Amino acid sequence: MTVKVHLWSGLRTLTGGQEVVEVEASTIGEMLRELVRLHPALQAPIEAGVSVSVDGRIMASDLTAPVSAEDEIYLMQRLRGG
């Protein structure tokens, strides 16, 4: 299914100005793979580590978590704690 991924604005330079990217995916892992396929420049930030917010719930690392067309999805910088 088609999911809408919101990027942080600093990534716009890597997606030709797009801040929302639509990809075909049913899990976070598929979604990240598709993002890189459509916008190869996104490989660097994704490799450096990202978290994904799905309907306000921040996933730090779970690639298997499901995503769907109704979800509000945000790519975020990987969180680091103290």
Next chain:
Amino acid sequence: MALDDQKSVFKFVGTRPDRPDGLDKVTGRAKFGADVSAAGMLHGAILRSPHAHARIVKIDASKAQAHPDVKAVVTRADFSDKVPFKPGLAGEFWNVLENVMAGDKALYDGHAVAAVAATSALAARDALKLIEVDYEVLPHVTDVDKAMAADAPVIREGAADYSVPEGLHPNVVRYHESGHGDVEAGFGEADLVVEDSFTTEATHQGYIEPHACLAQLGADGKGELWCTTQGHWIAQKTCAALLGIETAQLRVTASEIGGGFGGKTTVFIEPVALALSRKANRPVKIVMSRSEVFRATGPTSSASMDVKIGMKKDGSITAAQGIFRLQGGAFPGAPGDMTAMCAFAPYNLTNVRQVGYDVMANRPKQAAYRAPGAPMGAFAVESVLDELCNQLGLDPVEVRLKNAAHDGSKASYGPTYDQIGLVKTLEEAKAHPHYAAPLKPGQGRGISCGFWFNHGGETSVSLALSEDGSAQLMVGTPDIGGSRASMALMAAEVLGIPYENIRVTVADTATLGYNDVSHGSRVTYASGLATIKAARHAVERLCARAAAKWGIPEDAVKWEDGCAVPSGPNAGDFDPLPLADITANMGATGGPISGHFEATPEGAGVSFGTHIVDAEVDPETGKTAITRYTVIQDAGKAIHPAYVEGQYQGGAAQGIGWALNEEYIYGEDGRLQNSIFLDYRIPVASDLPMIDTVIVEVPNPGHPFGVRGVGETGIVPPLAAIANAVSNAAGVRMRDLPMSPPRILAALKARDG
């Protein structure tokens, strides 16, 4: 998980029993990092650069090696050469290696350049003097703004990652920009726009226990490491990579930990001790001195920030913008991105933009310190808010309530908030007697909100029942503030056996699956969730044994108050079967009964707090006294309220130190001037008042009992709350931390012209 599934009535959770490690810790029996030794043990010591930036031309250790007491000398050549360098944080193992033992260049005052192992601690210290190092001293920079300037010396080419826009100095290694709406349009709608600049200095976590370890590594590649750490699996993984051995061959045991606050989430001396041990073929112990802790372990970032906020006369914010430049030492990692993402997170904003820079300078590699990056940003943002309230004649709590983020608000960093507790903390603040108490002349009051992302992380927990009905719980997160008590409470709640019948152990890396570090306020959340699930797993197996005994289906048995009971009248008529009756002969009814949980829980939920501070400024000396302090924070559900209060109080006290006294002071020569506790002054008992706490409980939907982490958020509001109180007391806006007496005197003088 839906909130409906959440447990809300408790028997054990929410009580305040004695902690299980209490007796060991009040009698001196508890074993911390430096409290062990081994037969044949050598003592290690590390030679450190006296220069802020220098090329290492030559290291001649021949005299040290020839000394009869010296059994090994190591330099960078004794570590793996297979650790890849990559830009930004992608090559973090290389960054750590470069930090624990310098390569071509010494990058800061205190950077390790060589190490020795000798027969006594004194002999090792003496032997360092026998090592000759030729340095070619290079220009250095320690200030964040100067490190970004065009003429700044370059610390390392190629360290910047993909995110850095063209045209910035090579010392800028990461860049973050986010937000939504149109800030320029928003500023245009404002009745008042305040724009100001702020700085904070680097502070140290200041844990009282210096780093210490005991290492053994043989020629067979098998090793043992005992160390004080917030995470022994990350220590295992990192040391293995740096030494070029297999992860599983290194067993790491976490000692009792004498404070960490983020500073013990990485390694410093551990790989060095292992390298020395491998070379000497004997166990090696290294204990840092306090001065080494200050010079060579992670302080926080220092920061330089510009914040602009527009407000209408009624107190509503029309737009907010922040630029946050964080200096993180000679390596990538300063959390400018976190500062940016947290800075405006408490507020429901239509127009917001935030920019964060990660900047390198000739200082030690920054390490996490409680909500890393968030306190600085909150200081700048909440100071500007206070100024807006003052200029518009508005009440600071009302203004924050008017703009507060709530369930369904769009966060400044993007997503929509789920259930959050900020409004509740502000309502509690408004209703608190502290907020209505009159101030004496010379006193001022300050308010600040604070936000932090909490974290889940990889978690493994194992619970084993004994024949007598007691339980052993093995967790993998070092206990930094009483977590064994919380874990036992949660297990008792599920199993229905007394708290005292559960023994909680922090297991070593060989006896449990991987666990992420005790950081990100994750322990009570993630290890707690894992404990509950492991206990439920054991309960399922207990019910199955009861079902077999009674000859009824497993789903016809439920667990109540420590006993298996038939699930309803149709299941049959059997007396409740207590846990101990099932375990008594478990070996003969199917084998030992244990419960496990291994996963990466992803529902930590975000956390908010509001602080109220009264401060009194002495106009003669410039000294500030904190006269009253109240912390209000959302805990979701407080498992052991006494230790939740302790986290709140400790965070506030550290914030008071950061705001008023603590700072890294560098000389013109780039050397740290205050590397002992006499000169780096953390708050002492006579500096502080009692610290009142209010525990707000807005359950976290992502935890079976509603827990939110509480460890970090408590240090986010203090800098701003105290700066606001001091500014209001002194009648002059304080923009630079720490607000030390000389700085306050200078501000008072400037105010009076």
Next chain:
Amino acid sequence: MSKLHVSTTVNGDSVEFLCDPRETLLDCLRDKLNLTGAKEGCGTGDCGACSVTVDGRLVCSCLMLGVEADGKDIATVEGMAEGEELHPLQQKFIEYAALQCGICTPGVLVAAKALLEKNPDPTEEEARYWLAGNLCRCTGYDKIIRAVMDTAADMREAS
């Protein structure tokens, strides 16, 4: 450097050890006598984690040489409890959650005991100034001060 022979009393026991004249009393307690209750937090007398009493006087054992202990009467945290019976301060610290990581606790307890022996009825301010030489980074001192004040009240009632 040749070592010196030291005879002293620690927690009521007669002990002997050989030490380098540069070694501190703290080094000797920890490394020669395996009494690791006293901790080294700073080595400069600023943190109080190494607090012990010498002939009844509260000192930082990192600021005293091992050789100076000869003939003295030393008391450390390991000697605070009498058999299984904890000192009231030890009991109260557990009850009040007056410790988090616990590294400063031995020093704080030794110092607080010395305070109550000298002044059984301290004000909060007196307790705070007496304990100002014992750094704690975890607690903000709130629960420590409450535990000390409440122990003092209990001990006054009991005596």
